[in-house]
Amino acid sequence: MSLANPQTSEAGPLAAIGEYAAGPREYFALLKPRVMSLVVLTALAGMLAAPGKLHPVVGFASLLAIAVGAGASGALNMWWDADIDIQMARTRLRPVPAGVIAPNDALAFGLILSLLSVLTLAVVANFLAAGLLAFTIFFYLVIYTMWLKRSTPQNIVIGGAAGALPPIVGCAAASGHVTLDAFVLFAIIFVWTPPHFWALALVKCRDYERAGVPMMPNVKGPDHTRLEILVYTLILAPLGALPWLMGAAGAIYGAASVALALPLLGLAWKVYRVREGVEANKTAMRLFGFTILYLFALFGIIVFERGFGLFARWGL
Amino acid sequence: MTHLPPRQGLRLTERQIKNRRMRNIAIGLCVTFLVVLFYVITIVKVGPGILRPEG
Numbered sequence: 001m002s003l004a005n006p007q008t009s010e011a012g013p014l015a016a017i018g019e020y021a022a023g024p025r026e027y028f029a030l031l032k033p034r035v036m037s038l039v040v041l042t043a044l045a046g047m048l049a050a051p052g053k054l055h056p057v058v059g060f061a062s063l064l065a066i067a068v069g070a071g072a073s074g075a076l077n078m079w080w081d082a083d084i085d086i087q088m089a090r091t092r093l094r095p096v097p098a099g100v101i102a103p104n105d106a107l108a109f110g111l112i113l114s115l116l117s118v119l120t121l122a123v124v125a126n127f128l129a130a131g132l133l134a135f136t137i138f139f140y141l142v143i144y145t146m147w148l149k150r151s152t153p154q155n156i157v158i159g160g161a162a163g164a165l166p167p168i169v170g171c172a173a174a175s176g177h178v179t180l181d182a183f184v185l186f187a188i189i190f191v192w193t194p195p196h197f198w199a200l201a202l203v204k205c206r207d208y209e210r211a212g213v214p215m216m217p218n219v220k221g222p223d224h225t226r227l228e229i230l231v232y233t234l235i236l237a238p239l240g241a242l243p244w245l246m247g248a249a250g251a252i253y254g255a256a257s258v259a260l261a262l263p264l265l266g267l268a269w270k271v272y273r274v275r276e277g278v279e280a281n282k283t284a285m286r287l288f289g290f291t292i293l294y295l296f297a298l299f300g301i302i303v304f305e306r307g308f309g310l311f312a313r314w315g316l
Numbered sequence: 317m318t319h320l321p322p323r324q325g326l327r328l329t330e331r332q333i334k335n336r337r338m339r340n341i342a343i344g345l346c347v348t349f350l351v352v353l354f355y356v357i358t359i360v361k362v363g364p365g366i367l368r369p370e371g
Contacts, residue, residue, distance in 0.1 A: 023335035024342035057360045061353055124357055 022101045030078055030095050030106055031071030031113075038295065039070040039166045042189060045299040046167030048306035049181045049248055050174035061124040062173040066166060069117035069133045073140040073162070075110035079103055080145050084211040090204060121173060129173035136165040150212065153219040160193030181248040184239075185299075191236045192295055195229045195268060199288035202226070202271070203281045226272045229287070233268035237261035240298060250305045253298070260294050 043066045047059055078085065078096050086097035095101040101109075114137050122130035144159030152158075164186045171182035194216075201208060201215040202222055208215040216225040240261055244254030267287040274280045328336070 021329065021332040021335045023338040027339070027342075055360055057356055061357055064353075123354075 020099065020102050020105075022095060022105070026095045026100045027109060030075040030101060030109060031068075032074030032077075033071075035074060035163075036067050036071050039163075040067050041296065041299045041303065042185065043067075043166035043170035043173075045302040045306075046170030046182050046185055047174040048303060049167070049185065049243075050171040050179060052175050054174045058124055059174065062121060062129065063170070065117045065121040065124060066133060066169055066173070068113050069121070069137055070166065072110045072113035072117060073137045075106050075113065076137075076141045077145045079106040079110060080141070081149075082106075084150075084213060087211040088204070088207040090207060121169075125173035126176050128176060128178075129169055132165065132169045132172050136162055136169060139165070151214070153214050153216045155214070156197045157194050160190050160197075163193060164189035181243065181246070184242050184246065184248065185302075188236070188239055188242075188298065189295065191232055191239055192291060194232045195236065196288065196291040196295075198225050198229050199271065199284045199291065202284040203288075223275065226275065230268050230272045233265055237265055240294075243302070249302055252305055253301045256297055256301050260297055264290060264294055 040063060044063060047054060047063065078094055081091075082094075082096040082103055085091035085094050091097065096103055096106050114134075118130050118134045118137070121133050140159070140162035144155065144162055148155040148159050167185035167189070168178055168182045172178055198216050201217050202225060205215065205217040205222070209218050216228065220228075238261075241254060241257040243249035244251075244257060264287075267283065267290055270283050271280075271287050274283050
C-alpha cells in the first residue's frame, strides 16, 4: 500500500483531498459493489440451473470466488480508466481519480484478487470454471477496457460478453460443464447490455464526448442509437422468455418475463419516439432504470424457483 | 558528541494512520475468514475419512 505524501509524489489531480488515505470502505468501492451484486445473482442463477447437486459450502465458496473475480476486474478497470473517469461527472469521485487510492495500489489490489479468485475457484470447484473466470477477467480488462472502450462504438456490445459470462462460470462451477441453459442466460445478458448502456449514454453523451469515449450517441448520433435500442429490445423481449419456453425455468418466470417485456418494449418505443427536450432524457433514464429491474427480476425469479425447490417440486 | 539532524522521512496524517490501522484489521479478518473457509472446504471435499487409516 502506498503511504506517499501527495505533496511530494505523483498525486492525482484531487489527491490533496484524498491524501491517498484509503480505508477498507474505499477499497470495497474499488470492487464496483453494485456490478458485483448483479454478477452474484446471475452466477447463482447459472449454478442453480445447472444439472446435479451442489454442496452448499462449495456453492458458497464458488460464488464468493466469482464475486471477488468480478470485483478484481472492476478494480483493474478503475486503474486503467482513471484518466477518463476524472473527466466524467458520474465517475470522477471513484477512489483512483479522487486521489484516495494510488493507481499502483489499485493495480496491485486488482491483480492479487484476480489471482486469488481464480486459484480459489480451481481448488473449490474445477479447472473449467477457474479458466472461464480467468477468461472473463482478461476479456473485461484487456479486450473491453484497454482496447474496445476507446476505439469503437460497439465497445459495450462486444465487451458485454464479459458481463454476460457469470451464469456460464456458475454453471461450470456447479456441474463441471456448460449447458445450453447457461448459454441462454448468457445470451439474455448479452442482448440486454446495449439498450441498458445506450439509454444512459443518450443522457450522458457530453460526458463521454469530453472523455473521448466513442459511445454510440457520440459516433452515430442519438437517433441511430434510439433505433438500435429499439432493435435490441425487440430481440431481448422474446429471448427473456426462452428459459421458460425451453423448460429451464418455471411458470412464475414465464409470467414475469412476459409481464416485464411489455413495459420494456413500451419504454424502448417511447425512447425511439421522444427525441427532444427534458422529456427525452427522462424517458431514457426511465428505460435505464427499468432495464436494471428487468434483469434483477428475471434472474431473481430463477434463483427463487430453483433455490426453494419450486421448479423441481411443482414444475413452477 | 554529534547531533543527528531531525529525520526528514515521510510523515503520515492522522487520517492516514487511522485508515492504515483499519486496513490492517480488514486484511486480518479476511485472512482469518479464508483460513476457516479453506478448512471447511477441505472437510467437505475430502470428508471425515481423511483421518481413517487405509486397509
